[in-house]
Amino acid sequence: xxxRDEILGRxxxxxxxxxxxxxxxxxxxxxxxxxxxxxIELLTDRLLDYKANVVVEQASAVPRRxxxxxxxxxxxxxPHGLDQSLFAEADGFDGGSSRRVTDxxxxxxxxxxxxxxxxxxxxxxxxxxxxxxxxLDAGPDQGRRxxxxxxxxxxxxxxxxxxTAILPExxxxxxxxxxxxxxxxxxxxxDIELERVEGVHGPRTLDVVIVRG
Amino acid sequence: xxxxxxGMPSLPVFGTGNLHEHEPFPKAAHRELGxxxxxxxxxxxxxxxxxxxxxxxxxxxxxxxLREAGRAIKESVMARLxxxxxxxxxxxxxxxxxxxxxxxxxxxxxxxxxxxxxxxxDEVVKVKSMxxxxxGLNEYLEDQGIAAFETDLAELIVQLxxxxxxxxxxxxxxxxxxxxxxxxxxxxxxxxxxxxxxxARLAAAARAHLRRKFLSAKVAxxxxxxxxxxxxxxxxxxxxxxxxxxxxxxxxxxxxxxxEKLLPSWEDLEVFMQLLPRSSTGERMNPYTSxxxxxxxxxxxxxxxxxxxxxxxxxxxxDEMGRSALHCIRCSACMNVCPVYERTGGHAxxxxxxxxxxxxxxxxxxxxxxxxxxxxxxxxxLCGACYDACPVKINIPDILVHLRGEDVDSKRGKKKLPxxxxxxxxxxxxxxxSGRNLGLVEKALPLGRLxxxxxxxxxxxxxxxxxxxQSRDIPAPPGQSFRQWWDKExxxxxxxxxxxxxxxxPEGES
Ligand code: SF4
Numbered sequence: 247x248x249x250r251d252e253i254l255g256r257x258x259x260x261x262x263x264x265x266x267x268x269x270x271x272x273x274x275x276x277x278x279x280x281x282x283x284x285x286i287e288l289l290t291d292r293l294l295d296y297k298a299n300v301v302v303e304q305a306s307a308v309p310r311r312x313x314x315x316x317x318x319x320x321x322x323x324x325p326h327g328l329d330q331s332l333f334a335e336a337d338g339f340d341g342g343s344s345r346r347v348t349d350x351x352x353x354x355x356x357x358x359x360x361x362x363x364x365x366x367x368x369x370x371x372x373x374x375x376x377x378x379x380x381x382l383d384a385g386p387d388q389g390r391r392x393x394x395x396x397x398x399x400x401x402x403x404x405x406x407x408x409x410t411a412i413l414p415e416x417x418x419x420x421x422x423x424x425x426x427x428x429x430x431x432x433x434x435x436x437d438i439e440l441e442r443v444e445g446v447h448g449p450r451t452l453d454v455v456i457v458r459g
Numbered sequence: 460x461x462x463x464x465x466g467m468p469s470l471p472v473f474g475t476g477n478l479h480e481h482e483p484f485p486k487a488a489h490r491e492l493g494x495x496x497x498x499x500x501x502x503x504x505x506x507x508x509x510x511x512x513x514x515x516x517x518x519x520x521x522x523x524x525l526r527e528a529g530r531a532i533k534e535s536v537m538a539r540l541x542x543x544x545x546x547x548x549x550x551x552x553x554x555x556x557x558x559x560x561x562x563x564x565x566x567x568x569x570x571x572x573x574x575x576x577x578x579x580x581d582e583v584v585k586v587k588s589m590x591x592x593x594x595g596l597n598e599y600l601e602d603q604g605i606a607a608f609e610t611d612l613a614e615l616i617v618q619l620x621x622x623x624x625x626x627x628x629x630x631x632x633x634x635x636x637x638x639x640x641x642x643x644x645x646x647x648x649x650x651x652x653x654x655x656x657x658x659a660r661l662a663a664a665a666r667a668h669l670r671r672k673f674l675s676a677k678v679a680x681x682x683x684x685x686x687x688x689x690x691x692x693x694x695x696x697x698x699x700x701x702x703x704x705x706x707x708x709x710x711x712x713x714x715x716x717x718x719e720k721l722l723p724s725w726e727d728l729e730v731f732m733q734l735l736p737r738s739s740t741g742e743r744m745n746p747y748t749s750x751x752x753x754x755x756x757x758x759x760x761x762x763x764x765x766x767x768x769x770x771x772x773x774x775x776x777x778d779e780m781g782r783s784a785l786h787c788i789r790c791s792a793c794m795n796v797c798p799v800y801e802r803t804g805g806h807a808x809x810x811x812x813x814x815x816x817x818x819x820x821x822x823x824x825x826x827x828x829x830x831x832x833x834x835x836x837x838x839x840x841l842c843g844a845c846y847d848a849c850p851v852k853i854n855i856p857d858i859l860v861h862l863r864g865e866d867v868d869s870k871r872g873k874k875k876l877p878x879x880x881x882x883x884x885x886x887x888x889x890x891x892x893s894g895r896n897l898g899l900v901e902k903a904l905p906l907g908r909l910x911x912x913x914x915x916x917x918x919x920x921x922x923x924x925x926x927x928x929q930s931r932d933i934p935a936p937p938g939q940s941f942r943q944w945w946d947k948e949x950x951x952x953x954x955x956x957x958x959x960x961x962x963x964x965p966e967g968e969s
Contacts, residue, residue: 249561249566253562253769256472256773261540262777270528271527271531274528274730275520358674361674374744377733377743378743384755390757390759391703391749391758392759395703395704395707396674417726417729422689422692422725422728422750423554424755425750425751425758428744430742431746433698433699433747439504439635440504441658448700448747449700
């Protein structure tokens with residue numbers, strides 16, 4: 247008998263008493279009523295608690311903000327689906343020779359190239375204010391999982407309209423089958439005497455730009 | 460395919476691997492109690508995590524509702540496990556993943572090794588995983604000439620020191636920062652000789668040490684925290700980013716997971732991703748969670764395997780009283796509140812699974828008669844703190860008592876001669892069956908005083924009672940029993956007037 251059939255057989259036999267399937271009580275919170283400003287405030291508070299850096303901007307001010315964040319940074323990576331006009335001002339800083347490398351189908355950045363850039367800028371799919379979580383689902387403005395992993399600094403753009411208050415609301419906006427990365431602050435460890443240290447293997451710095459409107 | 464199983468009912472088939480005590484718990488605990496460094500580290504760690512956990516749990520107004528939902532979801536998973544496994548398999552496979560089934564530790568190890576060899580690799584990077592520790596994968600691979608590099612900082616510390624984890628969440632909690640620095644200086648190639656014992660410096664050294672490995676690894680091995688049946692999705696919850704590295708960079712990803720880790724649907728993840736981080740590290744959310752469903756073209760590993768492990772889980776499931784131990788999501792909350800764990804540490808439990816959950820899960824997976832695992836159900840004061848802390852409401856104290864009963868039954872079955880316990884119970888039932896018999900027994904009380912000696916303490920009893928006096932003294936019995944005293948007081952001519960009437964016992968004696 248194959249291992250599969252044998253294991254399934256053992257399990258069926260273990261359930262000979264045919265235990266009943268209980269009704270799952272879903273009376274935990276599944277929706278909330280926070281306004282946009284409250285959501286932004288809560289998310290900001292949680293992210294700061296995780297030692298991420300947070301700024302809140304109007305859409306029109308994002309190119310300037312990105313330019314400021316990227317000032318003094320060398321090369322940076324972006325996914326092809328992120329609005330490239332966001333970088334108009336950032337690219338101005340080095341007199342036109344672009345520091346920007348784009349990861350696109352047909353022109354994939356190698357792991358070595360990603361290891362050599364100083365930062366990556368991505369969008370995001372949805373965020374959860376209560377837990378300070380930003381979720382990436384590999385959409386075109388977020389790119390492959392690897393691009394937000396290898397560079398040491400991740401600058402992540404979160405649209406205010408994508409912020410939910412609690413986790414159940416966020417999951418309803420997502421498709422399980424897409425590869426997902428949930429990010430709650432930069433990489434961290436507490437393995438040595440429980441002292442929290444930010445930055446082990448993932449990006450050691452997380453900058454979040456929350457965009458209003 | 461589903462429905463009633465019509466085959467022969469089979470006997471439970473128990474698990475193998477790192478699931479045993481090799482000496483009885485009291486003996487191991489006695490030794491570990493002498494390790495003051497361990498107790499200081501553990502006391503600090505469990506206390507800190509306990510406080511953090513309480514703070515973040517009390518933030519949620521619906522915590523009890525989430526626990527109740529978590530319990531019910533897991534119970535429903537167990538009740539229809541075969542169907543959910545088949546559903547998961549179909550979905551995972553449809554998206555390009557490959558599933559392998561392993562009856563026990565040996566079979567799982569062999570599957571993983573052959574998958575690694577198929578890729579022509581002789582080393583792998585590993586994400587912390589209880590399942591691979593349970594089956595002893597690293598040791599097996601080493602024997603096969605394959606090097607497995609642990610990438611979680613704590614696991615790396617333990618691995619470099621050729622030690623064993625002592626806690627499921629913070630496996631190196633028994634080591635302090637200076638010990639960690641010494642291990643790094645001794646074992647890490649090319650490490651800065653001026654390395655200090657600051658945690659930030661130590662983490663940076665680990666980052667540098669593993670970076671090249673991550674970027675060049677062809678094969679990674681992981682565990683999984685959850686598997687969603689309705690989409691075929693796997694989830695890994697972590698903090699450091701080493702998980703993301705392993706799950707994203709190599710071409711081949713091999714995941715080993717117990718069959719009990721399933722959740723029926725995407726919606727159920729919202730319950731468990733609220734319960735797990737808060738119960739575990741006391742955080743609102745862990746820094747990173749990765750989810751993948753089979754293969755995503757052009758993104759992440761393109762050879763995606765999952766080894767589904769029985770290794771005693773079907774046997775645990777067959778125990779109607781004990782099966783809820785399989786609801787465990789390995790958060791470690793129960794060990795952080797356990798007064799026994801806090802003093803003995805994780806090594807005393809022998810198995811991969813320490814603490815209160817280990818005391819029930821290990822003997823359920825191996826059978827109560829395996830090696831020294833019959834001592835584990837006694838490694839508890841039955842105070843109930845673990846039940847209160849458990850995010851999925853596993854009634855650990857009840858299962859402990861149930862397993863103690865199993866242990867007594869198994870011993871009784873083994874010996875045809877009546878045990879000391881049987882004889883003692885028989886004697887007690889005779890003594891308690893009538894007042895006259897009890898009176899006779901009480902006449903022996905002064906003998907007990909003799910045994911106690913001048914300090915009025917009995918420090919060593921013979922036979923099965925020896926276990927009791929090993930860790931406590933018994934005060935000497937009184938010189939006379941209450942009944943003897945009553946008789947004397949009420950019969951003595953100088954006694955108070957109202958007590959001169961003879962007192963009738965229930966059977967009219969005296
Ligand atoms: S038994 Fe409960 S508290 Fe203990 S590790 Fe498992 S889920 Fe957590």
